[in-house]
Amino acid sequence: MARMVDTRVAVIGSGPAGLYAAEALVKQTGGDVQVDVLDRLPTPYGLVRYGVAPDHKSIKSIAKYLQRVLEHPAVRFFGCVELGRDVTRAELLDCYDAVIYSTGAMVDRHLGIPGEDLPGSVAATDFVNWYCGHPDAADHAFDLSVEEVAVIGVGNVAVDVVRVLAKTAEELRETDVPEHVIEALAASKVRRIHLIGRRGPAQAKFTTKEARELGELANAEIHVRPEDMELDAASAELAETDRLVRGNVKVLRSWTEPPAGAKPRRIDVRFWLAPAEILGTRQVEGLRLERTALDADGRVRGTGSYETLPVGMVLRSVGYQSVPLAGVPFDERNHVVPNEGGRVIDASGAQVPREYVAGWIKRGPTGVVGTNKSDAAETVTHLLADLAAGDDRPRPRQRVEDLLESRACRVVTYSDWLNLDTAEIDLARSLGRGERVKLGRWEAMRTACHPR
Numbered sequence: 190m191a192r193m194v195d196t197r198v199a200v201i202g203s204g205p206a207g208l209y210a211a212e213a214l215v216k217q218t219g220g221d222v223q224v225d226v227l228d229r230l231p232t233p234y235g236l237v238r239y240g241v242a243p244d245h246k247s248i249k250s251i252a253k254y255l256q257r258v259l260e261h262p263a264v265r266f267f268g269c270v271e272l273g274r275d276v277t278r279a280e281l282l283d284c285y286d287a288v289i290y291s292t293g294a295m296v297d298r299h300l301g302i303p304g305e306d307l308p309g310s311v312a313a314t315d316f317v318n319w320y321c322g323h324p325d326a327a328d329h330a331f332d333l334s335v336e337e338v339a340v341i342g343v344g345n346v347a348v349d350v351v352r353v354l355a356k357t358a359e360e361l362r363e364t365d366v367p368e369h370v371i372e373a374l375a376a377s378k379v380r381r382i383h384l385i386g387r388r389g390p391a392q393a394k395f396t397t398k399e400a401r402e403l404g405e406l407a408n409a410e411i412h413v414r415p416e417d418m419e420l421d422a423a424s425a426e427l428a429e430t431d432r433l434v435r436g437n438v439k440v441l442r443s444w445t446e447p448p449a450g451a452k453p454r455r456i457d458v459r460f461w462l463a464p465a466e467i468l469g470t471r472q473v474e475g476l477r478l479e480r481t482a483l484d485a486d487g488r489v490r491g492t493g494s495y496e497t498l499p500v501g502m503v504l505r506s507v508g509y510q511s512v513p514l515a516g517v518p519f520d521e522r523n524h525v526v527p528n529e530g531g532r533v534i535d536a537s538g539a540q541v542p543r544e545y546v547a548g549w550i551k552r553g554p555t556g557v558v559g560t561n562k563s564d565a566a567e568t569v570t571h572l573l574a575d576l577a578a579g580d581d582r583p584r585p586r587q588r589v590e591d592l593l594e595s596r597a598c599r600v601v602t603y604s605d606w607l608n609l610d611t612a613e614i615d616l617a618r619s620l621g622r623g624e625r626v627k628l629g630r631w632e633a634m635r636t637a638c639h640p641r
Contacts, residue, residue: 196222196576197585199285201272203228204235205558206548207291208255209565211264217566217573220263225285225589229271230324231601231609231634233259235293237558239323242349243364244356251558259603267589268601268638275598276589278516284589287543287572290517290526290533291565294509294549300341304467305505309335313342313350313506320353320374322367322627324634332472333377335501339476341464342506343386344394350504351384352402355409355454362622365613367629382409382456383498387463387481387489390417390441391424397436404444409454413444417460421483463491467503476500509554517544526550531568532575542579545572605638612637 198214200207203226211224232238234252241248259266270276272292281288297312299305309332318326338354340347353361358375366374386393390413393400404411418441420428427434441458448455461481468475480494510524518535520527526546527534533544547565549555556564593600601609613625620626628634 197285198222198224198572199281199288199589200224200226200291200547201228201281201288202226202235202291202293202548203230203233203259203266203268204291204293204548204561205237205251205255206293206551206561206565207235207289208233208258209562210289210291210547210569211261212258212562213566213569214573215258215261215263217569220261222263224264225267226259226264227267227270227272227276227589229269229274231268231638232606233266233268233603239318239321240346241321241558242353243321243361243366244352245349246364248558249365266601266603266606267593268606269635270593270598270600273515275593275596278514280592281589282543282583284585284587284592285543286576286585287545289531289545289547289568289572290514290550291547292511292514292550294511294524294554296510296512297505298508298510300464300505300507302464302466304469304473307467307469307473308332308471309469309473309502310467311502311504313340313346313504314509316350316504317346320366320370322365322370322629324629324631327367327369327630331373332502333373333379336378337381337383337498337500338379338502338504339383339385339498339500340504340506341385342394342508343384343388343458343460344506344508345396345399347384347504347506348395348399348403350506351382351456352406354379354382355403355406355456357408360408364623365617365625365627367627368616368620369629380454382454383500384456384458385462385464385478386458386460388483389420389424389460390438391420391427391434393437393441393460395437397433397440400437400440403456403458404440406452406454406456408452409456410448410450410452411444411456411458412446412448413441413458413460415445417458418442418445423483423487462496463489464503465491465495468497473501473503474499476503509549511550511553514550523553525553530571531564532571543575599635599639601638608640609634609637612640 297314462478466477513519533541547568617626
């Protein structure tokens with residue numbers, strides 16, 4: 190166990206990656222190190238709070254574990270502190286012995302097709318942020334007066350979006366979805382949802398558990414075209430040898446019977462279709478798709494056969510990517526900070542002293558929430574080894590709290606966050622809704638953090 194008395198480390202980002210890094214720092218030093226977790230939001234937990242679907246309560250319970258990290262005496266939370274706005278990279282390095290960036294992957298990947306910027310063409314990340322109560326998305330408007338919607342992508346996020354669109358508002362009332370979102374979903378006119386994948390069922394990225402949930406919806410029937418379930422030799426082999434693929438194919442084949450039309454909404458899961466163009470003049474009026482197939486090398490190719498869906502909204506869910514941090518090296522191709530085991534490296538391959546990464550900004554948007562634990566532990570092991578070997582390293586010259594105070598930055602402490610936490614629990618009780626209802630707007634959140 191490393192001894193790091195009087196050592197200070199900043200962790201930028203309070204999602205699972207950042208808090209697992211804070212936990213690893215405490216465990217590997219016996220609590221000798223001072224860990225400050227900085228986040229631009231007034232709330233901790235990152236993707237657990239703002240990315241996990243509201244009806245997946247078992248996954249959201251990870252916050253209770255992460256809460257214990259924030260309550261350790263060696264850990265402090267600094268909410269409403271944004272890197273680049275309230276404190277610069279250079280200032281952080283002046284305040285701390287080392288810095289770990291764990292800012293995640295915050296924006297969606299683009300399709301790169303005509304019409305993508307039309308009103309009604311929406312990043313799934315924006316829609317997820319909206320129904321998860323992210324304050325940046327509180328006033329986003331989604332036209333739920335349309336009858337048909339296309340969701341591009343066949344990962345778990347795409348399935349989450351489909352499920353939320355297909356459920357009734359009443360089914361979501363026991364979740365923490367903000368009240369204004371519940372009201373908007375209650376007025377939804379969406380009746381048909383198309384879930385679209387470029388490849389076949391054997392290449393779908395969603396988990397079997399997520400797939401089964403679609404088939405169990407009380408408010409929506411689901412259908413897969415039998416011809417889409419025809420597997421080529423390589424896909425058939427995958428279905429035999431890979432447990433996930435085998436489970437997915439079994440579930441998907443159970444949906445090939447024509448729907449009875451007994452439920453108010455319908456989900457069509459479509460494979461072998463690539464978006465070619467989003468149609469419309471002032472807003473989305475349709476989605477043109479090209480039929481695809483796999484070539485001899487397993488790559489997707491277009492076949493020259495097209496069809497058009499009469500959808501009024503397109504939700505793009507083809508992956509997340511990280512954004513550059515001012516002054517920190519960034520790989521524009523892979524959208525990560527270049528690193529070796531969490532140690533930041535520059536364009537020449539040399540290690541950048543005292544700067545580290547953890548989570549998706551380190552490895553890309555892969556793995557599940559728990560993957561971040563071992564990922565963060567690796568980074569912290571290297572960080573502590575570097576600090577132990579670097580007796581001549583610069584020592585912190587100022588305290589971050591003094592710097593922020595000099596700028597009249599109203600920091601949200603962990604105690605302030607607990608005020609907001611209590612306000613959301615009280616709101617749920619007053620509305621007769623579940624365990625909590627999120628306050629999804631900046632002003633309401635700030636007021637709850639600092640009650641008079």
